[in-house]
Amino acid sequence: MEVIDCHSHVASSRYIPDEFFDGWVDNILATSGSKDDRHGAALRQVFRKINEDPLCDEYVAQMDEAGIARAVLLIIDFKYVYGEPFDDMVEIYRRHREILERHPGRFICFAGVDPRRGRAGVELLELGIEQYGFSGLKLYPPCGFSPSDERLDPYYEVCAQYQLPVLSHIGPTTPSLSFNFARPEGIDEAARRFPQVKFVLGHAGSTHFRDAAVLAEYRPNVFLDMSGFQAAASRGRFDDLMRFHKENGILNKILFGTDWPIHRLLGAQKKWVDRFKQLCTDGILTQRELANIFGETFRSISPSSIGAA
Ligand SMILES: [Zn+2]
Known part of the structure; x- marks a missing residue:
């Protein structure tokens, strides 16, 4: 499999700015009630450390150990919202292409663009697809835009033309960004207007998983990715979540994901793969259902990425 x-x-x-993890640490400290500055400094260091594998060598070693054949690398355009130069994005694309070449056959890359870049953003997406072999579009609406914003139409037209999927972050994120646009229903209008484009709701809707499941059930072109539930699993809430999706009859709309490197503190990649296999052992999933989640469904929505570099 x-x-x-x-x-x-x-x-x-x-690619994942320090501000991103620092915001997470601020939230961990606030929710834990910690008033100790040394605790915060130590946690910041830990998150810096898990965010250091720029050539993906450690990542590939963990994929090998876990039995993960391929992984999608999602580029996020944080540069627009943090006011950094556009040329940085071109450089980020180029470096991702180098990673595809460094580990042949192991990675698939989705281009990230903030739609407020207008025509330059569309050209960046086309550059990624045509020159660098990227195979999809990643959106990060908490940067401050709705995934149904009409400024995204030209981007979706490019995705339709090349038959490439769109994966959008859904759910709360680092506190320096907006949660306003992070709800599943933000995708609804785009999914209706572009029925030929496959939309994947990141983290299966995260805290909004019920609303995400409704879209997956009723919109043929909406799918869910199961990354980011490692913390929920560690609290014993994963089996119920998968039963919920099974009862809704949407297991064929679900994709395996890890969100490396965000949850590295909760265990190696193998631990998350094994957690899905455990669902079979426990009778929650059949082998067929697991095979679909582990890769068959992704192949069906992203045929062009399989066989790419
Ligand atoms: Zn992610």
Whole structure:
């Protein structure tokens, strides 16, 4: 059974800025009630450390151990919202292409663009697809836009033309960004207007998983990725979540994902793969259902990425 991870990122502060993890630490401290500054400083260091694998060598070693054949690397355009130069994005694309070449056959890359870049953004997406072999579009609406914003239409037209999927982050994120646009229903209008484009709701809707499941059930072109539930699993809430999706009859709309490197503290990649296999052992999933989640469904929505570099 070939495992494809449909949601991950290159671990590097060049791609996931320090502000991102620092915001997470602020929230961990606030929710834990910690008043100890040393605790915060130590946690910041830990998150810096898990975000250091810029060439994906450690990542590939963990994929090998876990039996993950391929993983999607999602580029996020944080540069627009943090006011950094456009040329940085071109450089980020180029470096991702180098990673595809460094580990042949192991990675698939989705281009990330903030739609407020207008025509330059569309050209960046086309550059990624045509020159660098990227196989999809990653959106990060908490940067401050709705995934149904009409400014995204030209981007979706490119995706329709090349038959490429769109994966959008859904759910709360680092506190320096907006949660306003992070709800599943934000995708609804785009999914209706572009029925030929496959939309994947990141983290299966996260805290909004019920609303995400409704879209997956009623919109043929909406899918869910199961990355990011490692913490929920550690609290014993994963089996019920998968039963919920099974009862809704949407297991064929679900994709395996890890969100590497975000949850590295909760265990190696193998631990998350094994957690899905456990669902079979426990009779929650059949082998067929697991095979679909592990890769068959991704192949069906992203045929062009399989066989790419
Ligand atoms: Zn992610």
